Each structure stands twice: as C-alpha cells, then as structure tokens.
Amino acid sequence: MNKVIIIRYAEIWLKGKNRGYFERMFETNLKAALKGIDHKFVKQCGRYLIEEFAEYETEEIVERLKKVFGVHTLSLAYETDADMNSIFETAKLVCKEEGTFKVESHRGDKRYPKTSVEISRELGGMLLGAFYKLKVDVHNPDFIVRVDIRENGKALVFGEFIEGANGMPVGMAGKGLLLLSGGIDSPVAGYMMAKRGMRVDCLHFHSYPYTNEQAKEKVVELANILSQYTCGTNLYTVSVTHIQESIHEHCKAELMITLLRRFMYRIAERLALRKSAQCLITGESLGQVASQTIEGVTSSNSVVEKLPVLRPLIGFDKNEIIDRSVKMGAYETSILPFEDCCTVFLPDFPAIKPKLSDILAEESKLDVEGLIKEAFESLEKIEI
Amino acid sequence: MIYLDNAATTKPDEESFLKAREFLTEKFYNPSAVYREGHALQSELKKARSALLSGVASEADFELVFTSCGTESDNQAVFGFARRGNAVTTAGEHSAVATAFLELKNRGICEPRFAPLKKDGSVDEQALLSLVDEKTSFVSVIHVNNETGSVNDINALAKAVKKKNPRAIFHSDGVQAYGKIPFRLVKEVDLYSVSAHKIGGLKGVGALIKRKTLVLPAYIIGGGQENGRRSGTENTFGIKQFEYAAIKKFASMKADYERVLSYRETFFKSLDRGIYTRLSPENGSPYILSVAAKGLRGEVLLHMANDKGLIVGTGSACSSNSKNRYSRVILACGHDEQTADGVLRISFSPETTEEEIEKGAEILNEVGRDLARRMK
Secondary structure, three states: OEEEEEEEEOHHHHOHHHHHHHHHHHHHHHHHHOOOOOOEEEEEOOEEEEEOOOHHHHHHHHHHHHOOOOEEEEEEEEEEEOOHHHHHHHHHHHOOOEEEEEEEEEEOOOOOOOOHHHHHHHHHHHHHHHOOEEEEOOOOOOEEEEEEEOOOOEEEEEOOOEEOOOOEOOOOOOEEEEEOOOOOHHHHHHHHHHHEOOEEEEEEEEOOOOOOHHHHHHHHHHHHHHHHHHOOOEEEEEEOHHHHHHHHHHOOHHHHHHHHHHHHHHHHHHHHHHOOOOEEEOOOOOOOOHHHOHHHHHHHHOOOOOOOEEOOOOOOOHHHHHHHHHHHOOHHHHOOOEOOHHHOOOOOOOOOOOOHHHHHHHHOOOOHHHHHHHHHHOOEEEEO | OEEOEOOOOOOOOHHHHHHHOHHHHOOOOOOOOOOHHHHHHHHHHHHHHHHHHHOOOOOOOEEEEEEOOHHHHHHHHHHHHOOOOEEEEEOOOOHHHHHHHHHHHHOOOOEEEEEOEOOOOOEOHHHHHHHOOOOEEEEEOOOEOOOOOOEOOHHHHHHHHHHHOOOOEEEEEOOOOOOOOOOOOOOOOOEEEEEHHHOOOOOOOEEEEEEOOOOOOOOOOOOOOHHHOOOOOOOHHHHHHHHHHHHHHHHHHHHHHHHHHHHHHHHHHHOOOOOEEEOOOOOOOOOEEEEEEOOOOHHHHHHHHHHOOEEOEEOOOOEOOHHHHOOHHHHHOOOOHHHHHOEEEEEOOOOOOHHHHHHHHHHHHHHHHHHHHHHO
16 A cells, blocks of 8 residues: 555646646646655646655655645545455545545546446445444535546545645746845745746845845745745846935935836846846735835836736735735745845835826936946846 | 954964864764773863863862853853842843843743943943842853953952842853953852853853852753763863863963953054944953944944955844844943944954054944945
8 A cells, every 4th residue: 555646737727739738847847846755756637646755755745746836736645456445444544433424436447347436335335334433424524535446456545635836837927037025025926926837037136235144145045935836946136235325315315215116127127138037026015115106106117118017916915915925935034134125225204106207307317327237237146 | 354253253273273183083982981092081071171260260169061152051050040039130141141031031930130231331230239139049240241341340249249148149151251351260159151262262162160069950961971060972172172272362361461452442543533432441351342333334334344354243233123123232331222223343362463453443444434425
C-alpha cells in the first residue's frame, strides 16, 4: 500500500484547442515546484499523480503543490490492490469511526468485474460492519470515501479534497513588472496577477543611505515568498535618492509623494519595455493613502505612455488585502518595521487631491530626463 | 576601512588565536572525558579561569563560571536571584538585563524597578537606593554603559545596597568594562558578567564571575559541567583564546586606557560642533564616545560614513516603528527624541591608529555637513 498524491486541475479544462499548451505549462510548473524531492510524476487524463515519494516528504509536497496556480484540488490517496478485501483494509484508514458517510466509486478500468455502484454498495456495507457508529447518508454525508479503480490492477482510496491555489498556470498570460514596495499590498498584487497566469518580475525603489540593508533584505524576502507562486521572479532595484533630494530641494513639500510616484512609474515603464514585460502591476487600493486617491492615481497614470497599469487590488479593503497576505505567507515579513523610501522626506500633510496643473508646474522645475537617466545607473538585478 | 565600532565587537586578537589553535587541531578532546587526553584539558580550563578572574577580582573570594556570552551571564544572574518582592536595576542597562527584568514581571516572579539616570548617563544613586527596600532580592547595575560609556561606581553602590539590605544580591554587567577599565571587585559585588569578544576574544564565549560562597542556580542544566552551574561541553578553544587575549589586555590596560582617552578627546575636538554635540561624559569610559547630530538621522549618517570607509555605531534603529526607534537609554538620560534620532556611537580600540582617528572625524564632519545641506 503506497501513498499517492492526486492533483486535479480546474480552469484549464475550459481552454478548448489550446489545452495541450496549457497542460504542458502546468506540468512544467508542477515539476519545478517539486524540484529536489524524489518522486515519480504520472500524467493521467485530466489529472496528475505524484508517486514513489518518501512518506516523510508528504506534507512538504502538499504544501508546495498548494502554491502552484492551476491546481484545483489535491487528495492524499492510498494505492492498493484492486480486490475488494484490499480496498476495504485501505478504506478503513480513510474512513472515520462515526458520523454519516457514503462511498463514491469510479472505474478507470471498465473490465473490472463490478460496476461502480456495486463497489460502492459492497464497500459501504463492509465499512458499516467494521464501525458500528457509522451511518449511511447518500445525500448529505459528513464525509465521503472515494475509490478509483485504475487500469494497472490497482485502486486508489482516498477521502477529502485539499483546496489548491486555483487560477491558471503561470506563464500563460505574459509577463508584468510589479512595483514591489516592502509593504503589505504589493506582494498580494503580484500574487493576484500570477493567479491569472502572469509571470511577474519585481522592481523595488530604495533611497540608500536613507534606507538600510535590512529594508532591502526584507524586499528580497518578499520577492522570495512571491516567487513560490510565480515560478521564479527577477528583482530589480533602483535608487531614487537623488530624485527625492531634488524634489525636496525644488518643489512643494506636499507634492513629494505625488511627484516621486510619477518618477517611479516612468522608470518602471522604461524598465518593463526593456525586459519585455507587457504591463505594470501595482498594489494601489483606491483611497488607501493620500497618493491613491483617484486624483493621485490619475497623476501617476498619466506618465505611463505605452503599457497598461494593472491594479488588481483597487477595489479591496485593507482587511481583505491583509487576509490574502496572511494566506500567501507574506504578512509577517511585510510588517517588519524597516523604512522603504516613501517615509523619508515625508511631508506632514501630503496633497490628497493634487491638481495636474500644479504637478506639472512643480515638475517643470526638475530635470526629469536627467534624473531618470541617473536613476537607471543604479539599476541592480538580484537573483531570487 | 576604518573600524570605530569596537563596543559592538572587537577584531579577534590574532596572536591569541594562533596560540589557542592547538585546542582546535590536536587538543580537541572533550574535557569531561576520563581518558588522559580529555582530562588534561581540565587543567587548561583551570588556568584560563584563574587568569581571567585574577585580572578583576581576588581568587580567594571569587570564582568564574564559563558561559556562552554576556547575555547568558546576565540572564543567569537575573533569573537565578530575582525572587519574591522586587528587583532593582537602572534605566541604563543593556537589553540583556533590561529585557530580562521586564520578563520578571511577565512571568510573575517579582516587581522590577528601574532607577532613573542622570544627564551623563550614570545612575542616580540616591534614586536607586531609595528603590531598594527589605523586599529587594536582586539589584543589577551596569558597570560601563554600552551606549554612552558612562561609568557607575559599582563598588560603592554595592556597599550602599548591602548596607540597606544585606540579603539583596548585587550584580553588574561588566561587558564594556572588563579588560578596559582599571578596577577590582569588592566582596559586596556578588556577580559580574563579562564577554570575550569585546576585548579581542571570540563571539560565543562569556563568563559569570561570582562570589565564592554564593550558591548560583544553574540556568542551563544537563551534563553538569562547571560544577553543575552551567552544563554543556566547554568551548575549550574559545576559552583559551579568551584567556590569552585577556592576559594581553590586562598587561597593557593602563597604557591602553591613556591612549584611548587621548583618541576620544582628539576625535571629539576634531568634530564640527555646529553638527555634533557630545553625549558621553568626560569621566566615562574613554572607549566610547557618543555624539548626537541633532535634526539629522544617525543611521543615515552611518550609511554615508560607511560608503566613505568609516564604520561607526548608532544609537537608534532606522525604523518607522516609533516604539523602538529611539534608544531608551539615550531618552532615559533626559535627551529629546530629535537628539536620540541623531546619535552616533564611536568606539575605539588601542589598535586604532592616530591617522584613523583624524580621518574618521574628518569623514563624520564631511557626511554631517553633506546631509545637513541635503535635508535643508
């Protein structure tokens, strides 16, 4: 009797004639997720099996698979001989001792002497005999014992479904450049886009020496967490120190963030085009902070010329974002108290509804092109 | 790179390292073993114990227990002796004692009491004594403060505490004093924590010096090493290297003190008074000079100096979490938050050269002026 992990996929089913392409991408991602763990990868119609792995790796495998987009559900199954006695012995491991239940059977091997209804009925009877507190309820059972007769003379016996990450395999939907700050929102925004199949590269702005190594390490760690979902990522960093200093020196204090964000978007778009990313991704949520009002968003959006800016969190409440951050495992890292560049030179009262005319007037005091060119000189790529 | 963060850690003394190397290579045995090669190490440990102790205390009255660091020594003292009633310490302690005292309250062991500091960073003696009463089980006063270099007269304080309550156990964290400040323990001091890596030893080696007749409860239990007071296989290499480094330190302590004193004064004199104000008292440890660049952020200056080839320490962490942003010790000295934000700690070693002092001060002036201009 061996343990086997069943992987079922979801939305790929819908993808008509492209299914082969999607499946190959999904398989590549699954295999990449299990790198370093000895196992056998078996492809079946509409599902995959992970076999021949060490018992102690079970949890690790499940944890990793749960992070692969495209996985609908997982099941931990036992593989046994397909005779009724073996199936019964195995089913006792899966079955609870009390409550209501039913048995669901499925024959992959149609030569099997019993029909699925017969298997269910017979196994149900045997389990009732073994556990006297059990009751059958075929409509609304507390749990289900599932039997799958395979074509190789074996049967898979399992109980519950473990919910996967759902979504689509990463790689299906192009590539985006995520503006990764170090806060709670941006890793979640990256997660959301990866969930729809997008590859994600990250861009982080720092203002060393006003920010420190710890702040950078935190961002590297966040990129690392995100990369578990995005099948790898590249992290780029750019220094905006001089830009902040120039704004501080020449422009109105309350426009610091607004002007800085315009620089960030310009730099991000240029980097995205260089790295063949097809859009920018940000963690903006409407009204969350002064720079994320519709006026603030408009002002930063207006400098992006060629690419769309995707804002998957725009309609989310902070609590909803936090829930997702916790779920993806980034929250603990996101709340580490290291400054990112936005808190240096922070005005006491940032402009909540900056007017585009004011912004342009202030910006005209700066050498925008020169500052951007200088910022690009600080571009670094960090391997994740 | 000019290294002026010697209060954080010192460069391990190479000569001691080479001399102790045989305890890594040939004499690697477990000192608790009964075969000849293992057992022979016991006498080596004894020699180390004696050399490390004799530098600060009489071997007739005190003994020394090896630990893994200064923090462990402090914790063993606090949790070994703070009992029902209350325990008294100062607002100028290293976190190893300060956090342990807060933990006393969390665990419901006893009431921690914190005596205020004077402006120079040393404890207000009268206030400390007024906190000590007949229910005080334990008193801990740092010898040399790690942020300001302020020195507490622990011998006098220990005597005064014992006069008020002879049963109170008196401990001092001597990590920044040991091997640096000429001094000998009086019998009223019950416990004294020291650490190797502040005087050319290695990280991971510390000791708790204790009055001989005091029964020290074990903090780490197990195989019964250190007479049952601190279990765990002895770090023979680290201990021997500590011994050799300390012997050298004690031999040159007075000369080192004078040299470092002149460094501190030269350094401060070279600093731009328009930017930096002095927080360290004149009569403090010459090894530590704490200054504040008011209105500027210490950590930013630290990074800028770092880029120019100078390593110094800071008193505050660059953190948007305002609770931990400012050094509690600097605030306890009565300085405001703006001052606390701009603290830099420059700490010297006898191995520092005069050119490094000159160049280091120059770099701090340069980055201070640069940042002041940028933040204008």
